[in-house]
Amino acid sequence: MESTVLKIEDLSAYFSEERILKDVNLSILRKRVTAIMGPSGCGKTTLIRCINRMHELVPGAKVSGRVFLDGKDIYTMNPIIVRRKIGMVFQKPNPFPTMNIYDNVIAGYKLNGIKINRNEQDRIVEESLKKAALWDEVKDFLYRKGTFLSGGQQQRLCIARALAMQPEIILLDEPTSALDPKSTSHIEELISQLKKDVAIILVTHNIAQAARVSDFTAFLYLGELVEFGTSEKIFSVPEDKRTEEYLTGKFG
Amino acid sequence: MQKDTVSWRILKDKIFKGFVILLSFVSILPLLFILFYIVKNGITSINWEFLTHLPKHIGEAGGGISNALVGTGILLIISCILAVPLGILAGIYLSEHRKGRLSYLTRLCVEVLQGIPSIVIGIIAYLWVVLSMGTFSALSGGVALGIMMLPVIVRTTEETLKLVPFELKEASLALGVPYHRTILKVILPAAMSGIVTGILLSVARVTGETAPLLFTAFGSPFMNFNIFKPISALPLLIFNYATSPYPEWHSIAWGASFVLVIFVLILNIITKLVTKRWKVQF
Ligand SMILES: Nc1ncnc2c1ncn2[C@@H]1O[C@H](COP(=O)(O)OP(=O)(O)OP(=O)(O)O)[C@@H](O)[C@H]1O
Ligand SMILES: [Mg+2]
Numbered sequence: 001m002e003s004t005v006l007k008i009e010d011l012s013a014y015f016s017e018e019r020i021l022k023d024v025n026l027s028i029l030r031k032r033v034t035a036i037m038g039p040s041g042c043g044k045t046t047l048i049r050c051i052n053r054m055h056e057l058v059p060g061a062k063v064s065g066r067v068f069l070d071g072k073d074i075y076t077m078n079p080i081i082v083r084r085k086i087g088m089v090f091q092k093p094n095p096f097p098t099m100n101i102y103d104n105v106i107a108g109y110k111l112n113g114i115k116i117n118r119n120e121q122d123r124i125v126e127e128s129l130k131k132a133a134l135w136d137e138v139k140d141f142l143y144r145k146g147t148f149l150s151g152g153q154q155q156r157l158c159i160a161r162a163l164a165m166q167p168e169i170i171l172l173d174e175p176t177s178a179l180d181p182k183s184t185s186h187i188e189e190l191i192s193q194l195k196k197d198v199a200i201i202l203v204t205h206n207i208a209q210a211a212r213v214s215d216f217t218a219f220l221y222l223g224e225l226v227e228f229g230t231s232e233k234i235f236s237v238p239e240d241k242r243t244e245e246y247l248t249g250k251f252g
Numbered sequence: 253m254q255k256d257t258v259s260w261r262i263l264k265d266k267i268f269k270g271f272v273i274l275l276s277f278v279s280i281l282p283l284l285f286i287l288f289y290i291v292k293n294g295i296t297s298i299n300w301e302f303l304t305h306l307p308k309h310i311g312e313a314g315g316g317i318s319n320a321l322v323g324t325g326i327l328l329i330i331s332c333i334l335a336v337p338l339g340i341l342a343g344i345y346l347s348e349h350r351k352g353r354l355s356y357l358t359r360l361c362v363e364v365l366q367g368i369p370s371i372v373i374g375i376i377a378y379l380w381v382v383l384s385m386g387t388f389s390a391l392s393g394g395v396a397l398g399i400m401m402l403p404v405i406v407r408t409t410e411e412t413l414k415l416v417p418f419e420l421k422e423a424s425l426a427l428g429v430p431y432h433r434t435i436l437k438v439i440l441p442a443a444m445s446g447i448v449t450g451i452l453l454s455v456a457r458v459t460g461e462t463a464p465l466l467f468t469a470f471g472s473p474f475m476n477f478n479i480f481k482p483i484s485a486l487p488l489l490i491f492n493y494a495t496s497p498y499p500e501w502h503s504i505a506w507g508a509s510f511v512l513v514i515f516v517l518i519l520n521i522i523t524k525l526v527t528k529r530w531k532v533q534f
Contacts, residue, residue: 054426084428094419097532098441108427111437147533158423165427 005030005168005199006051011065013046013055020046023065025027028169033191033200035210035231038220039246044203045091047220048171051201052086053079069168084108087162091173095146095152095161102142104157105129108165124164132160133190152183159190169199177205188213197238207247211235219243287513294510297503303511307473307489310498317508319475323390327419327469328455330394330479331492336403336451342402343409343447344435352415358406363429366403371458373399374464383466388484389474393469397458408464412446413439445530449523456519460512462487 006028013021020043028034036044047054050063053074067074074082093102105125109116116124125142129135134156138149146157153177162170172191176184191200191213204210210217210231217234219227219242227240238244301316308315342358349355377396382388416439424434440447458464465471469490470482486508493505 052426054422057422057425073487080428080430082428083426088426090419090422090426092419094417094423096420096423096438096442098438098534107424108429111424111427111429111433113433145533161427 002032002176004028004032004206005070007068008051009066009068011047011050011063011067013043013050014062014064015058016060020223021050024225025072025225026225027219028199028201029216031195031197032193033202033213034216034218035214036203036208036218036220037205037207037246038200038226040205042220043175043223044220048088048173048201048203051171052083052088053168054088055085057165069163071114084110084112084165085167086169086171087165087167089155089158089170089175091175093151093158093178094150095154095157097145097147099146101138101146101149101157103152104146105160105164107161128160128164131163131190131194132156133186133193134160151177152186155179155183156187156190159187163194165206167198169201170194172200172202174203174205176209184209214246219246221246278340290338290506290509293503293506294508294513298510302504302507306475307383307504310500313500315504317486317489317504319472320458320484320486320489320508321511322475322477323469323488324459324486326390326477326479326483327393327397327465327485328459330391331397331401331458332451332455334394334398335405335454339402339405339450339454340409340440340447342406343413344440346406346410347413348435362403362406365399366407369463370396370400370461371463371466374466374468377464378467381412385480387480388468388482390469390472390479390481391487393483394479396464396468397461399456400461400464400502401451401454403415404457405450408453409447411442412443412450415446415534416442420534430515442534444531445527445532448526452519452526454525456516456523459516459519460487462491486515 004027007027008024008026011021011024012019025045036046036047046055051067051074055061055063056079059120063075069077069082069085096107099107102125103110105128106121108114109121109124126135126139129138134153137153138157149157155178159172159175160172178185179187188209191202194200195215202210202214203238214231216229217231218225219234219240221242227234227238227243229239234243235247238247301314303316303321304318305314305316306319307317319518342362346355346358374396377399379393381392381395385392420438420442421434424438427430429438465485465488469485469488471488472482476483490505490508490512493501495509497503
């Protein structure tokens, strides 16, 4: 059952007058992991920030083109609704420093003023932390500050925080770039678990990682989508010369 | 020869160090003298009656400064109610809109305001509030003190908010939290220690101000809880009593000075504690 959850049409993004993304077209499938690869500065972060309307927060930033979530153009929707449906985990872990672990996980509800009872909260916190493979490590000190955790634990806490909102899509921006191999494999396992429920878009520089966890891979170069297809195909027989050169380490 | 130079250098080093220590000691001497003098003259007046009773008439022994304590309390409450929300909001605006004409203007105004002599602010409050209400009042005094607090609060709020990383704001917005809630529930709490510090420092700054109260709060020998009537305050009482010809009043002025200094000292200590305890690690 392959159904499209997100469709990107002729998406271009700008910082002031500089065009960073050039007419990107891309379809994201439900319950699949889509990796976005490309050399540094090619616009990967910009692309996923266009998907949950974070790009427009930067002064002078502009977007053109359309992005459909379940057939509805997100640029005609309220950005608040879009961001609740499309969760994001940033490259640098950013738990809320004033909150304990429990409150960090439930933050999406608390900060939005969504009233839920205590039992329900407990359930969401436990479930999200379990999904993020963090529960066993923190269940005994849920009321300690989240900033006391290690970098890898903080990153999983941020993932739990995004999961708690039950998004349809999760955007992961190089979630393992600052982590050790153990935490990295934790997060990779987690990604494989998560895709049972949601669509995942994963930005990564790590070719082996993309090959391991992704079903589809998109290759961006200088703001253009050069190639898109199943990971199997892209990593074995890339069509475009630039993809091949990137994969063999000629640049990037 | 070589050795000589080295030992000469070491000697120079020592002389310099000694000099620095001496100078820093000299620089705290005035503070020590002031504290010593106030404690010596003031502490004898302090007792329960002094803190809880009204002043007596000239010639009668005893009496206290309860009216001035209550007055200073009320003035500070009024000034905080006026200046804290306004100052914090202005600080938020400045940190959210770092560039732009209005921010530039606001920053300029805040700087100018900080430099205006307190007596002038007293006159402004007199013109605006006292004249239009037709009477000296606690309210007008609170307005004057509030105007003096404003720049400190605005600047500290702006500066501490600027230290809150942008990633934190993005984390909140990415959860679909509306902008105003992000500011109120994520950014402000993260900057709380700095903001509270600013408020406490501004309170410490205006507690001892006399000039802006001279023709606003005006002073009163009675206990007054009505903010539309003249009210006493510690610095006003000290000013009036210290310039009087009566020795009994002089000792009351010393006692009141002691109370004032202790209050400001305690505020400063609380400020230090708040900064340490509530500091948020990013
Ligand atoms: N805030 C900004 N203002 C102006 N230009 C920006 C801004 N952020 C990014 N850019 C530019 O946009 C381009 C794409 O940046 P982006 O962050 O999307 O790259 P990336 O593919 O995520 O790179 P990396 O792999 O290094 O994270 C870069 O050339 C960068 O210089
Ligand atoms: Mg990036």
